[in-house]
Amino acid sequence: MSGPLILGIETSCDETGVAVLEGLEVRSSVLASQVEEHARFGGVVPEVAARAHVEAIRPLAHQALTRAGVHPDQLDAVAVTRGPGLSGALSVGYAYAKSFAYSLGKPLYGIDHMEGHLFAPRLSFPGYEPPAVVLLASGGHSQIVHVKAWGAYEILGGTIDDAAGEAFDKLARFMGLGFPGGPAIDADSVGGDPDAVKFPRAVRDRPFDFSFSGLKTSVITYLEKARENDSLPPRSDISASIQEAIVDVLIEKTFNAVEATGVEIVGAGGGVLANRRLREKLIERAESKGVGLFIPEPSLCLDNGAMIAGVAIEKLNQGAAPDALTLDVDPGMTLA
Ligand code: KG4
Ligand code: ZN
Secondary structure, three states, X not given: OOOOEEEEEEOOOOEEEEEEEEOOEEEEEEXXXXXXXXXXXXXXXXXXXXXXXXXXXXXXXXXXXXXXXXXXXXXXXXXXXXXXXXXXXXXXXXXXXXHHHHHHOOOEEEEEHHHHHHHOHHHHOOOOOOOEEEEEEOXXXXXXXXXXXXXXXXXXXXXXXXXXXXXXXXXXXXXXXXXXXXXXXXXXXXXXXXXXXXXXXXXXXXXXXXOOHHHHHHHHHHHHHHHHXXXXXXXXXXXXXXXXXXXXXXXXXXXXXXXXXXXXXXXXXXXXXXOHHHHXXXXXXXXXXXXXXXXXXXXXXXXXXXXXXXXXXXXXXXXXXOOOOOOOOOOOOOOO
16 A cells, blocks of 8 residues: 555535545546536536535545545545535535544544645655645636745735635636636637737736736727727637636746746646646746746646545644644635
């Protein structure tokens, strides 16, 4: 056996994720996506999310254990997302994990969802080690973190308004591209000209922070004018230009942090890191700067149970105490 066996449970937003890890090896990882249930509302509805987690969690946990060929008695610990996220959604996973851990007499580790994203590259690349600068970009949060050691984080900057994924989602909705917006804009941008429209990027005097409200206003004004004048370019050009603006900002700020800290490793995680253009441009920039880049495969960038179990492995290695079963979720949890 190559390490402890951990069950990881993730229910912070609109994906129920359960995985079994043996050390850093993913023995199984299964997901129940709620995308279709939320799509008709154009965004995640918290009550719908909580209810869908209730329906999915038991069969999914069973499936994850069966696929891994692991009996619950063999587990060394149960890991579950404690925050940040939607309170009702988090509570479903946390209550399930608590009762699972209690009934089996296993330790329970409540994990920060963003620490999961931050740790995810290690599941693809065991050599990914701090010190590193990590770009975290998801639907709810976007941050640039200086990881000094596992568990020792300094948040250097982040969004002043919308998270990067939220910006994708809102702009896609405005363009009528549906939900979730990130993958829709990513797909729509294929063949489009990223330089067709030069949307704004700058947040002055704040090297590690970004804002997407200027971009949103600018896209909306541009589209309204172009529609009035009947001068709309192909939609793929607009999608590619929006995507380019978001991607450029994220990369610029990440590499400002690389320069300021002098680290030689860049990690990245969160749903937005599934974006093809972002991955491509991060690779180019890292190569030109001579720094190591660790972006996990897209399925590990999106919400999943494996990244949550991964953080618990590190906690076990460090001898961290498990959570008391009297604890509850922490929807506003922060990394530092
Ligand atoms: O990390 P995640 O799965 O859930 C949260 O913790 O929020 O991130 C979801 C976000 C959504 O806003 C979605 O639009 C965005 O990630 N996303 C993408 C892509 N795939 C998902 N954004 C840009 N391009 C993509 N291919
Ligand atoms: Zn996430």
